[in-house]
Amino acid sequence: MKNDLKDLSNPKKFHNPISVKNEASNILKKILNDMLVIRKTEQKLAWGKKNKFIGGPVHLGVGQEAIAVGISHNLRKTDRVFGAHRSHSHLLALNPNFYKLFAEVLGKKTGFSKGMGGSMHLYDKINGFYGSVPIVAGTVPLAVGASIAAKLQNKNDIGVAYIGDGAVEEGVVHESFNFAKIQKAPMLFIIENNLFASHMHISERQPSDSISRFAIANKIPYKLIDGNNVVAVKKISKNLINDLRNGKGPALIEVVTYRWYGHVDWREDIDVGVQRSLEDVVNWKKRDPISRLSKAMIKANIWTTKEEKNLSDKIDKKIKSAWQKAMSDPYPSSDATLKYVFSKKL
Amino acid sequence: MKNRKYNYGTAILAAFEYLLENYKEVFVIGQGLWSPWYVGNTMTNLEKKFGIERIMDTPVSESASTGIAVGASISGMKPIVVHPRMDFMLYAMDSIVNQAANWSHMFGGQTNPNLTIRCILNRGGEQGAQHSQALHAWFAHVPGLRVVMPSTVVDARDLLIASVLCKDPVMFIDDRWLYDQEDYLPPVKEINLLDQKPKISIKGCDITIVASGHSSLLAREAAQILKNKNISAEVVDIRVLNPLDASLIINSVKKTKNLLVVDCGWTSGGFSAEIITKVVEQLSVKCLNSSPVRIALPNSPAPTSRKLEENYYTKTEDLVKAVKKILKI
Numbered sequence A: 001m002k003n004d005l006k007d008l009s010n011p012k013k014f015h016n017p018i019s020v021k022n023e024a025s026n027i028l029k030k031i032l033n034d035m036l037v038i039r040k041t042e043q044k045l046a047w048g049k050k051n052k053f054i055g056g057p058v059h060l061g062v063g064q065e066a067i068a069v070g071i072s073h074n075l076r077k078t079d080r081v082f083g084a085h086r087s088h089s090h091l092l093a094l095n096p097n098f099y100k101l102f103a104e105v106l107g108k109k110t111g112f113s114k115g116m117g118g119s120m121h122l123y124d125k126i127n128g129f130y131g132s133v134p135i136v137a138g139t140v141p142l143a144v145g146a147s148i149a150a151k152l153q154n155k156n157d158i159g160v161a162y163i164g165d166g167a168v169e170e171g172v173v174h175e176s177f178n179f180a181k182i183q184k185a186p187m188l189f190i191i192e193n194n195l196f197a198s199h200m201h202i203s204e205r206q207p208s209d210s211i212s213r214f215a216i217a218n219k220i221p222y223k224l225i226d227g228n229n230v231v232a233v234k235k236i237s238k239n240l241i242n243d244l245r246n247g248k249g250p251a252l253i254e255v256v257t258y259r260w261y262g263h264v265d266w267r268e269d270i271d272v273g274v275q276r277s278l279e280d281v282v283n284w285k286k287r288d289p290i291s292r293l294s295k296a297m298i299k300a301n302i303w304t305t306k307e308e309k310n311l312s313d314k315i316d317k318k319i320k321s322a323w324q325k326a327m328s329d330p331y332p333s334s335d336a337t338l339k340y341v342f343s344k345k346l
Numbered sequence B: 001m002k003n004r005k006y007n008y009g010t011a012i013l014a015a016f017e018y019l020l021e022n023y024k025e026v027f028v029i030g031q032g033l034w035s036p037w038y039v040g041n042t043m044t045n046l047e048k049k050f051g052i053e054r055i056m057d058t059p060v061s062e063s064a065s066t067g068i069a070v071g072a073s074i075s076g077m078k079p080i081v082v083h084p085r086m087d088f089m090l091y092a093m094d095s096i097v098n099q100a101a102n103w104s105h106m107f108g109g110q111t112n113p114n115l116t117i118r119c120i121l122n123r124g125g126e127q128g129a130q131h132s133q134a135l136h137a138w139f140a141h142v143p144g145l146r147v148v149m150p151s152t153v154v155d156a157r158d159l160l161i162a163s164v165l166c167k168d169p170v171m172f173i174d175d176r177w178l179y180d181q182e183d184y185l186p187p188v189k190e191i192n193l194l195d196q197k198p199k200i201s202i203k204g205c206d207i208t209i210v211a212s213g214h215s216s217l218l219a220r221e222a223a224q225i226l227k228n229k230n231i232s233a234e235v236v237d238i239r240v241l242n243p244l245d246a247s248l249i250i251n252s253v254k255k256t257k258n259l260l261v262v263d264c265g266w267t268s269g270g271f272s273a274e275i276i277t278k279v280v281e282q283l284s285v286k287c288l289n290s291s292p293v294r295i296a297l298p299n300s301p302a303p304t305s306r307k308l309e310e311n312y313y314t315k316t317e318d319l320v321k322a323v324k325k326i327l328k329i
Helices: A025-050 A065-072 A088-092 A098-105 A140-152 A171-182 A213-217 A230-245 A278-285 A289-299 A305-328 B008-022 B046-050 B062-073 B088-106 B136-140 B153-165 B213-228 B247-256 B271-282 B306-312 B316-326
Strands: A080-083 A122-124 A129-132 A159-164 A187-193 A222-226 A251-256 B005-007 B026-030 B055-057 B078-083 B116-121 B146-148 B170-175 B182-184 B199-202 B207-211 B233-237 B240-242 B259-266 B293-297
Touching: A025 A065, A025 A088, A025 A098, A025 A230, A025 A289, A025 A305, A065 A088, A065 A159, A065 A187, A065 A230, A065 A251, A065 A289, A080 A088, A080 A140, A088 A098, A088 A122, A088 A129, A098 A122, A098 A305, A129 A140, A140 A159, A140 A171, A140 A187, A140 B062, A140 B088, A171 A187, A171 A213, A171 B062, A187 A230, A213 A251, A222 A230, A230 A251, A230 A289, A289 A305, B005 B008, B005 B153, B008 B026, B008 B046, B008 B078, B008 B153, B026 B062, B046 B055, B062 B078, B062 B088, B078 B088, B078 B153, B088 B116, B116 B153, B136 B146, B136 B170, B136 B240, B136 B259, B136 B271, B146 B153, B153 B170, B153 B182, B170 B213, B199 B213, B199 B247, B207 B213, B207 B247, B207 B316, B213 B233, B213 B259, B213 B316, B233 B247, B247 B271, B259 B271, B259 B316, B271 B293, B293 B316
Parallel strands: A080 A129, A080 A159, A159 A187, A187 A251, A222 A251, B026 B055, B026 B078, B078 B116, B116 B170, B146 B170, B207 B233, B207 B259, B259 B293
Antiparallel strands: A122 A129, B005 B182, B146 B240, B199 B233
């Protein structure tokens, strides 16, 4: 495999605090808060799965929080965002309602999908989250369709698809790149390249580790960046999204990152039965998007360790009570299985 | 509508025109839309009248085109995807089955893909295995997909309009072998697809023949021939295969006590089995004068060679013979 990502895929690089120069402190604080909420929510899910409160699979994205938080900073509620199996962060970055996520994962009727979806089928259209499903690449053409609809409706909204490095091995993704370009669709493709598809490293699956080469092939403008630098993700996606809203056609952003847990559920070192390098995991944790921001803010004298501790405690408390509430919520009524197959008669 | 005769193809064109004129959310996407070679006379000049933004001829990407329509359908649009041949549509099975069909259920009924997938059955002419398949039974098997097969000129127009206005994903399957059928069309009156059920095309009392799409045409022709021989066949046109309301079929068989099912798909695991099961689940064997019989395709791909093809497809005469055998005449 050709190492086109160079240092971006080297776990020993990018450990230093990120640059927060010229960034407003209130925005940085919000971003830090959003990332922490997502991380702690997913850690609670890992705990819930390990302790058998959760039945279904949970695909956790701990370590990847900067991507969705940085992108969503530039989105509007009327944009059309689609995810896949690992999409808790994509949803929570638009609406940090972890109570509704807990309820959904526990199969309760108060959840985002009324308890009909679980972790892998999430929906919150009112905040721009049009849906996530576990079929890899399944929502990519749907997102393009939503963006073409926005164009036909003369709205300035955009379509957004979160795609993993594994998903680009599906043919429909390439049809979607081509189609979006031909139609000049206002469509942002976000490639979360975490180097693994389930248990397989990208070197076992592709001749190059950089997905951006498919943007080049389809004449789609792209950026390739460190996905664990929230400020960079925010800044760079802002420019791309502005171009999208101005009718310049699709864009792609490849963000290199790493997930701390295995493909599914709570284990760190085991990926669907295949041993992952623990040394890599340890090094990647040093490229933590949250501590790199927090350290930068402390260095810039806009944040303190005490404030961080207070924030952390506050979120923990809220998460604990949301979990308890979700646990005691009711399941969907027994007629739900048949009720939602078709639309109701008007 | 002017008081002129339409055929099945121009009736579909009339449905497109009505929808595009009256609903700005409607757009059409698929391969070959600007070419009569692909879609016959069903879409003539639509792109000139309504613009190429709304009549979107596409790259060779059945999968993405269908997924794009699903995405647009949950974004306030009412798209129609056109697949000029059902066989090529198989590239789009993920978008149809995994996504569109499940979408409402997965998200607790909060969203419905308001999408119509018009796919065309285009058989015969020595085209062979990959240009001939009638796969309606597959789609009728999937919860969440409505499956519509019009057999008359009026239904070709009115069921297409009803499908597009229905909030659910609909497979609208039309058949090139029906395109020469002619009829007058009354002015459009919108109907609710959820109210549409099987219909009696011809009343009779000796035997019930149940069919859909082109097979319904064969059934009507057979009934005319049988009438001349003093056999009174009741023809039921299924029209909507999923969700299936079989009450009219059951009542008809209760009356005639004999059942022949004709289907243009393969025999094994086919839609004919669903009809017979629905009937025998409800009627005791004592109610029937004969075992139910089905006529469907042999369990083989379509052959290309002329002689083999001739024997492969069902003909009106096959129905007449089967009825005589059932009634022991």
